[in-house]
Each structure stands twice: as structure tokens, then as C-alpha cells.
Amino acid sequence: MSTADDVPDSLSYQSLAGLLLSTGLAIFGLFALPLFQSFGLAFRPAFWLVLGIEAIALAGVVVSILTLHRRRTIE
Known part of the structure; x- marks a missing residue:
């Protein structure tokens, strides 16, 4: 029997894109x-x-790191 704790977290692609864009902006700021x-x-x-x-x-x-993982719910 599987419980809700066994369900893996899902990545938010919007947060992942925001993380990559923010990292790119930070690298630009260095130079x-x-x-x-x-x-x-x-x-x-x-x-x-x-x-x-x-x-x-x-x-x-x-903000991207804090919203990166979403918990899947099975209903």
C-alpha cells in the first residue's frame, strides 16, 4: 500500500526557468x-x-528555490 508520503515531489518548470534566468542575470552583473x-x-x-x-x-x-518543488496530491 502506498501512502501520500511515498509520492515524489514534482518540479515546477516555471520556477526552474526563473532560477536559470536569475542565475544568468547574476552572471551578467559580475561583468x-x-x-x-x-x-x-x-x-x-x-x-x-x-x-x-x-x-x-x-x-x-x-523565490525560485522556495517554489521549486510542488507536492503532488492523489485524489
Whole structure:
């Protein structure tokens, strides 16, 4: 006899896509400072812009991880 505890969790593909996009945004943020400075921004405004990008990427990763697994229900 199988119980509800034996049923594996299902992956949320939307959360997985969000995780990949957020990771890509974070990687872009690592190399964005010289790019923004080449557009004429001073160091401090470019730094704050990159910090904002990294904060958005972090929030996306956290939300994606928290919603990654859905519990299947058998009814």
C-alpha cells in the first residue's frame, strides 16, 4: 500500500526557468561594471546599478528555490 508520503515531489518548470534566468542575470552583473563605465557612468553610479541588478537576481533565486518543488496530491 502506498501512502501520500511515498509520492515524489514534482518540479515546477516555471520556477526552474526563473532560477536559470536569475542565475544568468547574476552572471551578467559580475561583468557589467566595466560595461556601464564604458557608457560614461562614474564608478559609484555604475556600482549602485550593478548592486541593484545583483539584488534583483538574488531575490529571483530565493523565490525560485522556495517554489521549486510542488507536492503532488492523489485524489
